[in-house]
Amino acid sequence: MQQQLLQAQADGxxxxxxxxxxxxxxxxxxxxxxxxxxxxxxxxxxLSHRLSSQPRLxxxxxxxxxxxxxxxxxGRYLRQVQRALGPATRLRVMRSSGALAAPxxxxxxxxxxxxxxxxxxxxxxxxxxxxxxAGLPPQSIVGFDxxxxxxxxxxFDDRCLSNAGGDLVWERSPATEIAGLELQAxxxxxxxxxAGGGSVLRFDGRRLQVGPVSAGADPGPAAYxxxxxxxxxxxxxxxxxxxxxALPAVFGPKGDQPADGxxxxxxxxxxxxxxxxxxxxxxxxRLAAGALQIAIETMAEALRRISIQRGHxxxxxxxxxxxxxxxxxxxxxxxxxxxxxxLLHPLAGVLSAYGLGMAExxxxxxxxxxxxxxxxxxxxxxxxxxxxxxxxxxxxxxLGDLAEGATGRIGVRLELRAAGSExxxxxxxxxxxxxxxxxxxxxxxxxxxxxxxxxxGEDWIVERLLVELAPPAVVxxxxxxxxxxxxxxxxxxxxxxxxxxxxxxxxxxLWQRSQLQPQQRLDGPALVVDATxxxxxxxxxxxxVLADGALLLERAGAAAAGGGVDQAGDRTVELVEQGPDPTLxxxxxxxxxxxxxxxxxxxQQSARSVNIRERLDFSCALFDAAGQLVANAxxxxxxxxxxxxxxxxxxxxxxxxxxxxxxxGDVVLSNxxxxxxxxxxxxxxxxxxxVPGLGDSQAGAPLFFVACxxxxxxxxxxTPGSMPxxxxxxxxxxxxxxxxxxxxxxxxxxxxxxxRLAAGSHPVRNPDQLLADLQAQAAANRLGVQExxxxxxxxxxxxxxxxxxxxxAHAAEAVGRALAHLSDGSAQVELDHGAVIxxxxxxxxxxxxxxxxxxxxxxxxxxxxxxPLAVTKAVVLYVFRCLVGEQIPLNAGCFEPIELIVPPGSxxxxxxxxx
Numbered sequence: 001m002q003q004q005l006l007q008a009q010a011d012g013x014x015x016x017x018x019x020x021x022x023x024x025x026x027x028x029x030x031x032x033x034x035x036x037x038x039x040x041x042x043x044x045x046x047l048s049h050r051l052s053s054q055p056r057l058x059x060x061x062x063x064x065x066x067x068x069x070x071x072x073x074x075g076r077y078l079r080q081v082q083r084a085l086g087p088a089t090r091l092r093v094m095r096s097s098g099a100l101a102a103p104x105x106x107x108x109x110x111x112x113x114x115x116x117x118x119x120x121x122x123x124x125x126x127x128x129x130x131x132x133x134a135g136l137p138p139q140s141i142v143g144f145d146x147x148x149x150x151x152x153x154x155x156f157d158d159r160c161l162s163n164a165g166g167d168l169v170w171e172r173s174p175a176t177e178i179a180g181l182e183l184q185a186x187x188x189x190x191x192x193x194x195a196g197g198g199s200v201l202r203f204d205g206r207r208l209q210v211g212p213v214s215a216g217a218d219p220g221p222a223a224y225x226x227x228x229x230x231x232x233x234x235x236x237x238x239x240x241x242x243x244x245x246a247l248p249a250v251f252g253p254k255g256d257q258p259a260d261g262x263x264x265x266x267x268x269x270x271x272x273x274x275x276x277x278x279x280x281x282x283x284x285x286r287l288a289a290g291a292l293q294i295a296i297e298t299m300a301e302a303l304r305r306i307s308i309q310r311g312h313x314x315x316x317x318x319x320x321x322x323x324x325x326x327x328x329x330x331x332x333x334x335x336x337x338x339x340x341x342x343l344l345h346p347l348a349g350v351l352s353a354y355g356l357g358m359a360e361x362x363x364x365x366x367x368x369x370x371x372x373x374x375x376x377x378x379x380x381x382x383x384x385x386x387x388x389x390x391x392x393x394x395x396x397x398x399l400g401d402l403a404e405g406a407t408g409r410i411g412v413r414l415e416l417r418a419a420g421s422e423x424x425x426x427x428x429x430x431x432x433x434x435x436x437x438x439x440x441x442x443x444x445x446x447x448x449x450x451x452x453x454x455x456x457g458e459d460w461i462v463e464r465l466l467v468e469l470a471p472p473a474v475v476x477x478x479x480x481x482x483x484x485x486x487x488x489x490x491x492x493x494x495x496x497x498x499x500x501x502x503x504x505x506x507x508x509x510l511w512q513r514s515q516l517q518p519q520q521r522l523d524g525p526a527l528v529v530d531a532t533x534x535x536x537x538x539x540x541x542x543x544x545v546l547a548d549g550a551l552l553l554e555r556a557g558a559a560a561a562g563g564g565v566d567q568a569g570d571r572t573v574e575l576v577e578q579g580p581d582p583t584l585x586x587x588x589x590x591x592x593x594x595x596x597x598x599x600x601x602x603x604q605q606s607a608r609s610v611n612i613r614e615r616l617d618f619s620c621a622l623f624d625a626a627g628q629l630v631a632n633a634x635x636x637x638x639x640x641x642x643x644x645x646x647x648x649x650x651x652x653x654x655x656x657x658x659x660x661x662x663x664x665g666d667v668v669l670s671n672x673x674x675x676x677x678x679x680x681x682x683x684x685x686x687x688x689x690x691v692p693g694l695g696d697s698q699a700g701a702p703l704f705f706v707a708c709x710x711x712x713x714x715x716x717x718x719t720p721g722s723m724p725x726x727x728x729x730x731x732x733x734x735x736x737x738x739x740x741x742x743x744x745x746x747x748x749x750x751x752x753x754x755x756r757l758a759a760g761s762h763p764v765r766n767p768d769q770l771l772a773d774l775q776a777q778a779a780a781n782r783l784g785v786q787e788x789x790x791x792x793x794x795x796x797x798x799x800x801x802x803x804x805x806x807x808x809a810h811a812a813e814a815v816g817r818a819l820a821h822l823s824d825g826s827a828q829v830e831l832d833h834g835a836v837i838x839x840x841x842x843x844x845x846x847x848x849x850x851x852x853x854x855x856x857x858x859x860x861x862x863x864x865x866x867x868p869l870a871v872t873k874a875v876v877l878y879v880f881r882c883l884v885g886e887q888i889p890l891n892a893g894c895f896e897p898i899e900l901i902v903p904p905g906s907x908x909x910x911x912x913x914x915x
Contacts, residue, residue, distance in 0.1 A: 002040070005037070005040055006040065009040070009041065009042070014042060014043040014044070014072065015042060015043055015044040015045070015046065015068035015069060015071070015072055016037055016042045016044070016045050016046070016068060017046045017048070017061070017064035017065045017067065017068040018030050018033050018034065018037075018045065018046065018047050018048060018064065019048035019057060019060055019061030019064045020033075020048070020057075021057050022055075023047070023048055023049040024049050024052070024053055024054065024055050024060070024368065025055075027047070027049040030047045030048065030049055031047070033047075034047055043072045044068055044071050044072050045068075046064045046067045046068040046071065047064070048060045048061060048063065048064040051063050051064055051067055051107065051109060051184065052184040053366060053367060053368040053464070054174075054175075054184055054368065055368075058182070059175060059182035059183070059184050060184060062181040062182055062183065063109055063181075063182075063183050063184045063185065065181070066108070066109050066112070066181060066183055067107060067108050067109045070108035070109070070111075070112070071107070071108040074106075074108045074111065075108075078091070078093065078103045078106075082103070090400075091103060092361055093106050093111065093114075094111070094114040094115075094117065094118055094356050094359060095110040095111055095114055095117065096110055096111060096112055096113040096114050096117050096176075096185060096186070096187040096188065097110065097117065097170065097172055097185075097186040097187060097188060097362075097364060098117045098118075098120060098121045098170050098172075098188045098359060099170075099359060099360060099361065099362035099364070099470075100359050100360065100361040100362070101361065101362075101363070102361075102399050102401075104399065105363070105395060105399075107185075109183060109184075109185045110185050110186070112178060112183060112185070112187075113176070113178070113187055113188075113190065115352050116145070116152050116188075116190045116192075116352070117187070117188045117190070117355075118351075118352040118353065118354075118355035118356040118359065119143070119145050119152065119190075119322060119323075119351050119352035119355055120143055120154050120156070120188050120190055120355065121188075121355035121356075121358055121359050122322075122345075122347075122351040122352065122353075122354040122355025122356075122358055123141065123143040123145075123154075123320040123322055123351060123355070124141055124143075124156050124320075125354075125355065125358045126320065126343065126345045126351070126354075126548075126550060127141040127143075127156075127318050127320045127343055128141070129548070130318070130343045130546060130550055130552055131318060133546050133547060133548075134544070134546070134552055139316055139317060139318060140155060140156065140157045140314070140316060140317035140318070141155075141156045141317060141318050141320055142154065142155050142156070142303055142307070142314060142317045142318070142319050142320070142337075142339070143155075143156070143190075143319075143320050143322070144299065144303070144319060144320065144321045144322070144323075144326055144330065144333060145322050145323040145326065145351070145352075146195075146196060146197070146299070146321075146323040146324070146325040146326040146329060147196050147197070147323045147324060147325060148196050148197045148198045148214070148216070148217065148233075148324070148325070149194070149196045149198050149199075149214040149216060150192050150193065150194055150195070150196050150214075151192070151193050151195050151196055151299050151302070151323070152190050152191070152192050152323075153190070153191050153192075153193070153299065153302045153303045153306060154188065154189060154190045154191070154306065155189070155303065155306050155307040155314075155317070156170075156171070157171070169411050169413070169428065169468070170188060171188075171189060171426075172186040172187060172188060172189070173186070173187050173188075173189045174186060174415075174464075186364055189306060191302050191305065191306045193298055193299060193301075193302040194211050194212035194214070194298075195210070195211055195212075195232075195295045195298040195299050196211075196214060196232070196325065197221070197231065197232050197233040197236075197324070197325040198214040198215040198216055198217075198220065198221060198231050198232070198233065199211035199212070199213075199214055199215075199231055199232045199295060200213045200214065200215055200229045200230070200231055201229070201230045201231060201232070201234075201235070201271065201291045202229075203271060203274050203275055203582065204886055204887075205278065205886075206278065206580075206582060206585065206810055206813070206814075207582050207585050207586040207589070207810070208275065208287070208290055208291060208294065208582045208583045208586050209294075209586055209887075210232065210291050210294040210295050210298070210586075211295070211298070214231075215228045215229055215231050220233075221233040221234045221237075221264075222234045222260070222263045222264050222267050223237050223251070223259040223260050223261065223263065223264050224251050224252075224259070224260070225251045225252040225253070225257055225259070225260045225263070226251075226252070226253065229267075230264070230267045230268065230271060232291065232292065232295050232325070233325070234264045234267065234268070234288075235268075235288035235289075235291045235292050236292070236325075236328050236534075237259065237261060237264045238264050238265065238268050238284060238285065238288045238498075239285060239288050239289060239292070239497070239498040240495060240496045240497040240498055240505070241328050241497065241498075241527070241534070241536050242328060242534055243495045243510065243527060243529065243534070244258065244259050244261050245492065245495070246510075246529040246534065247259045265284065268284035268285075268287055268288055269284050271284075271287060272284045272286075272287045275287060275582055278582065279579065279580070279581060279582055282582070285498050286501060287583075288498075289498065289500065290581075290582075290583030290584075291583070292329070292332065293332070293583065293587060294583065294586055294587055294590070295329070296329055296332045296333050296336055297336065297587055297590055297591065298590060299329070299333055300333055300336040300337050301590065301591075301594040303333075303337060304337070304594070304598065304787075305594070305597065305598055305601060314337050314338070314339060315337075315338045315339065317337075317339055317341075318339075318341045318342075318343060319333065319334050319337070319339045319341065319342045319343070320342075320343045320345070321333075321342055321343070321344050321348065322344075322345065322348040322349070322351040323348065323349070323351075323533075324349050324532060324533055325533075326344070326348060326533070327344050327348065327528075327533045327534055327535035327536065328533075328534055328535070328536050329536075330342045330344065330535070330536075330553070331524070331536060331537065331538035331541050331553060332536075332538065334553075334555070335538070335555070336794075338794075340554060340555040341552065341553065341554050341555075342541075342552075342553040342554075343550055343551070343552055343553070344533075344535050344550065344551045344553065345548075345549075345550045346513065346530070346548070346549040346550060348532070348533055349531075349532030349533050350532065360470055361401065361470060361471060362468055362469065362470045363392040363395060363396065363468070363469040363470070364466065364467075364468055365388040365389075365391060365392050365466070365467045365468075365469070366388070366464055366465060366466045366467070367384055367388065367464070367465050368463060368464050368465075369381060369384055369462050369464075369465055370461060370462070370463060371461070371462045372419075372459065372460070372461060372462075373416060373436055373439060373440070373460040373461065373462055374436060375435065375436050377462065378435065378436065381414075381431070381462060381465060382431045382432075384465055385412055385431050385465060385467060388465070388467040389410060389467055389469065392408070392467065392469040393407065393408060393469065396408060396469065396471050401471045402471045402472075406471075406472065408469045408470050408471050408472065410467065410468070410469055411428070411467075411468040412428070412429045412430070412431060412465070412466070412467055412468075413426045413427065413428055413429060413465075413466045413468075414426065414427055414429045414439065414462055414464070414465060414466070415462070415463045415464035415465075415466070416439065416443045416460050416461065416462060416463065417460065417461050417463050418455050418459070418460055418461075418608065418772070419459035419460065419461055424461075424463045424464070425443060425446045425447060425450060426446075426466070427439060427442040427443055427446055428442070440460070443455070443460065450605070450606070451602065451605065451606040451776070451779050453606075453775050453778070453779050455772075492510060493509065493510060494507040494508060494509055494510055495507065495508060495510040495527055496508075497525055497527065497536075499525060499539060503539075506525070508525040508526050508527060509522070509526040509527070510526070510527050510529070511526060511527065511528045511529070512528075512529060512530070513528055513529065513530035513549070514530070516528070516545045516549070516551075517545060518545055518546065518547045518549075519544070519545060520544075520545045521542060521543065521544055521545075522537060522542065522543040522545075522551075523537075523542050523556075524537035524538050524539050524540060524541040524542065524543075524556075525537060525538060525539045526543075528543070528551065535551060537553065540555060540556050541553050541554065541555055541556060542554055542556050579806075580803065580806035580809075580810065584799075584803060585803065585806055585807065585810060588800075588803035588804075588806070588807060589631070589807060589889055591791060592622055592630055592631030592804070592807065592889070593631050593632070593633060593889060595622060595631070595706075595784055595787040595788060595791070596620045596621055596622055596631055596632050596633040596784070597620075597633040597634075598783055598784070598787060599620035599633070599706065599708060599780040599781065599783055599784045600618065600619075600620045600633045600635060600708075600780070602776075602779055602780045602783045603618055603620065603708055603710065603776050603777060603779070603780035604616065604618070606775075606776040606779055606780075607710070607772070607773050607776040608769050608772040608773055608776070609712065609713045609769055609772075609773050610713070611710070611711045611712065611713050612710045612711070612712075612773055612776070615711075616635070617636065617710065617711035618635060618636070618639075618708060618709060618710040618711065618777075619632065619633070619635035619636045619639035619643065619708065619709050620632065620633050620635060620706075620707070620708040620780060620784070621633070621643055621644075621706070621707055621708070622704065622705070622706055622784065622788070623643075623644060623647050623704060623705040623706070623707060624704060624705075624801075624804050624805075624808075624892075625701060625702060625703055625704060625705075626648070626651070627644055627645075627647030627648040627650070627651050627705060628644055628808065628891075628892035629641075629643070629644045629890070629891045629892040630704075630804045630807065630808070630891055630892070631807065631889055631891060632889070632890055632891075636709075638678060638871055638874045638875065638878075639678070639682065639709045639874075641870075641873060641874025641875070641876075641877040641878055641890070642676055642677070642678055642868075642870035642871060642873060642874040643676065643684055643707050643709055644676070644892060645675065645676030645869075645870045645873070646670045646672075646675065646676030646677060646684045646686065646707065646709075646870075647676070647686055647705050647707060648676065649670065649672070649675035649676050649739065650668055650670065650686055650739050651701075653739050658739075659739055661701070662688040662701075662702055663688075663690075663744070663745055664688070664690045664745070664746075665743060665744070665745045665746030665747075666687065666688060666741065666743060666744055666745065667685050667686070667687050667741070667742040667743040667777075667778045667781060668685070668686045668687075668739050668740065668741055668742065669683055669684065669685055669686075669737045669739075669740050669741075669742045669774070670683070670684050670686065670737055670738060670739050670740070671683045671684065671715070671735075671736065671737050672736060672737065672738040672739075673730065673868035673870070674868065674869075674911075674912050675738060675739075676870045677868060677870060678709075678868060678870065678871050678874075679722075679723065679733065679868075680715050680717070680722055680730070680733045680734045680735065680736060681711050681712050681713075681714075681715055681721070681722045681723065681734070682709050682710070682711050682712075683709065683710060683712055683715070683737060683774070683777070684707055684708070684709040685707060685708055685709075685710075685742065685774065685777035685778055685780075685781055686705055686706075686707045686781075687705065687706050687707070687778070687781035687782070687784070687785055688702030688704075688705055689702055689703055689704040689705060689706060689784075689785050689788050689789070690702055690703065691703055691789065691792055691797060703797070703801075704788060704804075706781050706784035706785055706788065707781065708777050708780050708781060710773060710776075710777055712770055712773055713766065713769060713770075714734075714764060714765045714766055714769075714770070715733075715734035715735045715764055715770065716734035716735045716757075716760060716762045716763050716764045716765070717732055717733045717734035717735075717762050718732045718733075718762055720765060722734040724864070725864075726863065726864075727863070727864045727915040728862065728863060728864075728915055729913045729914070729915055730912065730913045730914065730915055731913060732762075732915060733864075733915060734762065734764070735756075735757065735760070735763075735764060740756075742774060742778060743778055748775075750771070753771060754767060754771075757770065757771075788800075807889060807891060807893065808891050808892055808893030808896070809893055810888065810893065811888050811889060811890075811891050811892075811893030811894045811896075812893035812894065812896035812897055813893075814884045814886060814888045814894075815880050815881070815883075815884055815893075815894050815896075815897050815898070816848030816849070816897045817848070817884075818880070818883050818884045818885065819843050819845060819848055819849070819850050819897065820845050820848070822841075822843055822850075822883070823843065824840075824841060824842050824843055825840075825841050826838075826839065826840040826841065827839055828856070831865070833861070833865060835858035835861060835865070835907055836856070836857065836858045837854070837857050837858070837907065837908070838854065838855070838856035838857050839852065839853065839854050839857075840852075840853045840855070841853075848897055849897045849898075849899065850880075850897060850898055850899070851898075851899040851901065852876050852898060852899070852900050852901065853901040854872070854900075854901060854902045854903065854906065854908055854909075855901060855903055857902075857903065857906045857907050857908055858906065858907050859905055859906055859907065860905055860906060860907055860909075860910035860911065860914050861907060861910075861914070863915060864915035865907070866907055866908075866910040866914050866915065867907065867908050867910075868909075868910065869902060869908070869909045871908075872900075872902055872908040872909065873895070873900060876895075876898065876900060877890070877894055877895050877898070878890070880894060880895075880898060881894050
């Protein structure tokens with residue numbers, strides 16, 4: 001090994017990361033390796049146990065790798081800065097956690113997202129100040145930082161995160177994935193999406209698409225005079241939302257020309273001409289407005305995702321918009337989110353730097369006691385807490401930040417988790433005042449808020465103890481909120497602005513921000529410009545100028561979203577016959593997929609088993625009233641192609657009178673391989689979607705369905721894991737559920753289910769874990785039902801139904817087009833045990849249809865080497881989806897041009913009770 005390391009040095013490697021499996025319990029071997037590596041001359045040797053107390057090897061090793069790569073570079077830079085500043089200057093560095101730290105206590109891994117963290121600190125500071133200045137109570141603050149290539153979003157709940165002393169207690173994520181690496185470092189919960197001013201617009205023949213490709217700074221948008229493509233920035237230029245007269249002459253190859261409005265108009269005219277070949281009547285302005293709406297929906301879904309995953313409601317929040325492009329979209333974004341207040345600070349374009357000035361110096365110390373939450377554990381926890389506090393105070397005194405005898409402010413939090421789970425939740429703890437029952441209540445409340453149900457079981461573990469210290473005199477100060485200087489030519493009092501198809505172009509007031517006075521009110525529509533940003537005040541919005549120059553925007557009235565249940569009757573058929581609007585088609589693809597992704601996030605967060613939580617062996621999807629797949633998250637293909645058959649099986653059982661009609665709050669479970677299942681560990685949870693007044697439990701069938709399928713660790717059977725190698729019958733493989741109620745009207749009969757799991761000759765081996773994961777699936781479905789309901793509220797039942805059908809038709813058409821490039825063929829494959837799979841593919845290019853015929857395939861196997869029909873169908877569906885040379889959603893439409901022939905009783909369509 002020594003020779004290999006020396007060769008690595010010769011090849012240019014200068015740092016070494018060490019990560020051993022059990023080093024968080026016993027660090028002696030990592031320390032021995034450090035001593036052994038010392039003479040070899042590496043610039044940095046990083047030990048994983050010094051970076052994280054968490055047991056998981058892979059993320060701990062990846063964190064050590066990042067530290068080894070970044071620490072030497074960061075250290076050299078900070079030493080250079082300190083030398084330039086001199087010894088009299090006290091240098092402090094921003095961390096991803098939103099706090100400042102002395103270089104002596106800094107780890108490089110804690111600085112990776114320090115820039116966005118500064119933006120969040122600044123946004124929260126100006127948001128809280130604005131609420132106080134307006135006489136409003138503390139409330140949630142959501143941040144929206146839109147730049148050229150991407151947008152950062154966050155959710156901060158002020159009402160939940162202030163301790164008894166009034167200090168902010170930031171909610172932090174203990175781990176974050178960056179560039180494919182899971183970094184174990186406390187970070188503010190900031191999410192980035194690929195939607196910015198430079199997001200490129202294109203038309204794929206059916207849909208208008210925005211991003212994720214960005215034009216970047218060079219060539220940049222078409223308006224930059226460098227031959228760039230059409231972008232979101234150009235859409236704002238075309239619609240008058242970015243007045244050319246307010247932009248400096250910094251464009252073109254030499255950076256000395258004005259923005260090119262004519263190139264923008266030509267580009268949109270050409271793109272509109274392409275789209276009119278499919279959907280006549282689309283003007284360049286309508287096209288640009290649609291592109292803006294797609295970008296806004298993408299950003300809105302990111303905000304919904306981070307809020308919903310933490311159990312927060314956005315509707316009462318204050319939206320703080322910052323970044324160069326934020327003000328152009330803030331009102332529209334707020335309308336989509338049903339938010340009624342928006343704040344735009346005069347330093348919005350440089351709010352990350354402003355937040356750096358507002359940040360406090362804090363020490364974050366932690367340990368992993370992994371003790372059961374019992375009264376006899378509390379003395380040890382209090383002792384550990386005191387030790388961490390003394391360690392932190394000693395560090396602050398050593399650095400000169402705390403006088404001898406003085407104490408810093410302290411906040412203590414515990415991460416609690418259920419026994420058998422590795423996913424915990426943090427709760428505040430007052431060591432001298434709160435006992436076990438207080439912590440149990442706090443954990444149950446946090447679990448209910450985050451996941452929508454109370455935790456299963458009563459055995460809880462204290463996974464982490466976290467202590468946060470800050471000196472009384474913080475390093476961060478009160479930054480002065482003065483906007484940047486701007487020597488702009490006088491602007492006209494009005495500017496033309498596109499206000500939609502009905503209103504068209506209208507002259508609206510154009511304000512320079514420097515002209516505005518405190519307490520002045522502006523009515524929308526209007527534009528406000530300054531040196532770093534443009535704010536579009538939409539119709540129905542009013543702006544109040546605060547004392548520090550910030551604009552507090554409020555929606556004048558709770559304007560109806562135009563959605564809800566259609567009072568004039570169901571217009572679904574009419575909207576389907578009209579054909580899809582290319583912009584709406586893309587919007588609904590995003591909307592439906594986003595709901596499925598949110599369901600997946602909820603399931604992963606709340607699941608207890610490694611299969612679902614870590615291996616991500618689960619899938620979530622939406623289905624129409626007939627049980628046909630509408631949209632899915634990018635999960636397991638064999639699940640997504642077969643779950644629809646499980647929903648269809650449930651509907652058929654109801655039609656035959658084998659089970660009662662569904663009601664709101666029901667959750668039905670199925671894993672039957674002969675009715676849409678794959679194998680018994682894969683359990684599907686199906687929930688109907690009802691809308692009050694239409695399709696309710698008294699009036700008729702559900703309007704839609706949501707479902708998720710998860711691979712459970714054990715469902716009984718003759719071997720642990722429920723996948724026996726030598727099973728001869730499905731009965732050998734475990735518990736078979738065929739449309740069995742799990743929740744009825746939202747109620748769960750735990751005793752009945754425990755009896756069911758304990759029944760039979762080979763019962764479930766870990767019923768607590770199975771029930772916890774099933775509750776997680778039910779919670780994911782509940783979230784899907786809520787979000788579909790909100791979608792209907794915003795856009796109307798008829799439109800939602802119509803674009804489910806349009807999305808399926810679009811997928812069918814795309815597969816049909818792909819068939820024109822394929823030819824007939826056949827194949828035969830002999831498997832290891834001698835059975836044969838035979839397939840013939842016959843394509844009718846004129847009709848755009850294909851027949852996939854598995855006739856000639858061997859009879860079903862006497863053992864367990866069979867594939868259920870739903871799996872066969874899912875595989876065929878996925879193959880043809882992959883043959884489509886464009887991005888389309890995987891839905892039931894992909895299967896519409898396909899005729900599948902699979903002989904019953906064959907290897908690919910076995911009859912019960914085959915294994």
